[in-house]
Amino acid sequence: xxxxxxxxxYWPGIQGRGEFVRLALEDAGxxxxxxxxxxxxKHGGVAAMQKLMKSHAxxxxxxxxxxxGDVVIAQVANILFYLxxxxxxxxxxxxxxxxxxxxxxxxxxxxxxxxDTHHPIxxxxxxxxxxxxxxxxxxxxxxxxxxxxxxxxxxxxxxHGGRHLLGGAMSxxxxxxxQVIEGLRYAFPHAMAAFxxxxxKLVALHDRVAERPRIAAYLASDRRIPFNExxxxxxxxxxxxAPSKRR
Amino acid sequence: xxxxxxxxxYWPGIQGRGEFVRLALEDAGxxxxxxxxxxxxKHGGVAAMQKLMKSHAxxxxxxxxxxxGDVVIAQVANILFYLxxxxxxxxxxxxxxxxxxxxxxxxxxxxxxxxDTHHPIxxxxxxxxxxxxxxxxxxxxxxxxxxxxxxxxxxxxxxHGGRHLLGGAMSxxxxxxxQVIEGLRYAFPHAMAAFxxxxxKLVALHDRVAERPRIAAYLASDRRIPFNExxxxxxxxxxxxAPSKRR
Numbered sequence: 001x002x003x004x005x006x007x008x009x010y011w012p013g014i015q016g017r018g019e020f021v022r023l024a025l026e027d028a029g030x031x032x033x034x035x036x037x038x039x040x041x042k043h044g045g046v047a048a049m050q051k052l053m054k055s056h057a058x059x060x061x062x063x064x065x066x067x068x069g070d071v072v073i074a075q076v077a078n079i080l081f082y083l084x085x086x087x088x089x090x091x092x093x094x095x096x097x098x099x100x101x102x103x104x105x106x107x108x109x110x111x112x113x114x115x116d117t118h119h120p121i122x123x124x125x126x127x128x129x130x131x132x133x134x135x136x137x138x139x140x141x142x143x144x145x146x147x148x149x150x151x152x153x154x155x156x157x158x159x160h161g162g163r164h165l166l167g168g169a170m171s172x173x174x175x176x177x178x179q180v181i182e183g184l185r186y187a188f189p190h191a192m193a194a195f196x197x198x199x200x201k202l203v204a205l206h207d208r209v210a211e212r213p214r215i216a217a218y219l220a221s222d223r224r225i226p227f228n229e230x231x232x233x234x235x236x237x238x239x240x241x242a243p244s245k246r247r
Numbered sequence: 248x249x250x251x252x253x254x255x256x257y258w259p260g261i262q263g264r265g266e267f268v269r270l271a272l273e274d275a276g277x278x279x280x281x282x283x284x285x286x287x288x289k290h291g292g293v294a295a296m297q298k299l300m301k302s303h304a305x306x307x308x309x310x311x312x313x314x315x316g317d318v319v320i321a322q323v324a325n326i327l328f329y330l331x332x333x334x335x336x337x338x339x340x341x342x343x344x345x346x347x348x349x350x351x352x353x354x355x356x357x358x359x360x361x362x363d364t365h366h367p368i369x370x371x372x373x374x375x376x377x378x379x380x381x382x383x384x385x386x387x388x389x390x391x392x393x394x395x396x397x398x399x400x401x402x403x404x405x406x407h408g409g410r411h412l413l414g415g416a417m418s419x420x421x422x423x424x425x426q427v428i429e430g431l432r433y434a435f436p437h438a439m440a441a442f443x444x445x446x447x448k449l450v451a452l453h454d455r456v457a458e459r460p461r462i463a464a465y466l467a468s469d470r471r472i473p474f475n476e477x478x479x480x481x482x483x484x485x486x487x488x489a490p491s492k493r494r
Contacts, residue, residue: 057406058346061353061399073345075352082345098320098329099305105322106308112359120367120380122387133367133380140369152308159304 006032006083009049010064014231015183015224017076017111018064023175024080026218028087034223036063077104080172089172100166103156103173107180110149114187115232117141117239127229127236138239142191146184147198153177154199162201163208177202178209183233188240253279253330256296257311261478262430262471264323264358265311270422271327273465275334281470283310324351327419336419347413350403350420354427357396361434362479364388364486374476374483385486389438393431394445400424401446409448410455424449425456430480435487 006025010018012034025032038044052067053060060074066082073079081101084090090100115123120137121130153165160167164174181202185192196203209215218224227233253272257265259281272279285291299314300307307321313329320326328348331337337347362370367384368377400412407414411421428449432439443450456462465471474480 058349059399059403059406060349061356061396071342071345074349078345078349078352081348095318098318098325101328102305102307102321102325105325109308109359112356116363116367120363121384122391124387124391133383136380137368140371144369144371149308152306156306159306 004068007035007067008032009035012037016231019179020076020176021064021079023179024083024089024172027175027214029214030087077108080104084172100171100173103165107176111232113145118234150199154202157201174209178206181206186227187233187235190240190242251315254282254314255279256282259284263478266426267323267423268311268326270426271330271336271419274422274461276461277334324355327351331419347418347420350412354423358479360392365481397446401449404448421456425453428453433474434480434482437487437489
């Protein structure tokens, strides 16, 4: 029996929210196609993505979404909930699956707040059209929300033995936490360098995930799109001042 | 065999995010205790809620959370995913459960954006400390996001026959959509009155949910906390100008 080939649909030029799904598929060595990154001649591209999106019985509100046979699933945390047991990235019992999902949904909340640091007014406007508000929101995010969210995850990790967020074994939540740390370091290098001593276990988890053979190979490949200023994690130096310039 | 008594933990003075769980429990006629609304003498109150929250192996990041026997589950959509089949509020097959959850997570995204109309900078600040930004965000929300989100749900409803968002039968998603429409009408009465002709099927769904006997009884009871300016849906007249005063 062949493993199914998963089809991932997401914007082709960014890591964005799709990256949390890519990391799970890559770590599991699962066969998948990143459809919108293929040329139109191979039935790929954004137009193919939007066509499937609009025609499906339960239309996704937005990418990413995953097709697996007849099933089309949207919302990152929902996709990971579905993939988790199939990829061996979460224990199969209900309590573990709900616990992992609870943590993933909290990561979803954090990622939405990261997005709003550069788009506090409207996603229909450019960053350049909401810069004063972005600065104010970023200051609050770094002062209050980073400590609250990452302090929470550090506590969960500590309480579960320090190796894995879910306890006994690696799960897709650990992979997502790698991406959160990696993304926050890209977006806010000064703030994260200053905060790192308060989250030693999360930093160690990040490093262990980066060394997993399939993840290391993925990160070194051209399948890993570099961070850029179109994704969720964006680096605008004015939102992350050097320590000497901080108020 | 007795049905389990569910324990809901949420801030006692607001509908907030807990209301989506209350509506499911009420519609199903499920036995539940709204723990933080009980007096401390009955093991209730906010202190009891926070004590359980901090002591649980998988600490919730924030209320609401649900206790069912030994299980403690946080995140509204996760709670509804768990309760759905147990309360008969979603079909038991995987495809239906994932589809309902996908819709519920999109409602979660909408509710987060509603929250940010009055708190676009920081939840640690009062609304009064972020009024100019709140006005700007609300204008964008009403002009762009309400049409995008509600237009999407109207389309899903239409494609599924017009009676239920998930298709064949009432689900917890329909109950949550009632609350979204009710809350948006409270917060933005002018804007919603103007927008209503574009979402006739959602409005009719809202009205049918309000007439369900257990929901009608609940809404008329003192268990239903009135909307107020501490919850997610807040009415600040300056954020919802009368049509004649709109730009």
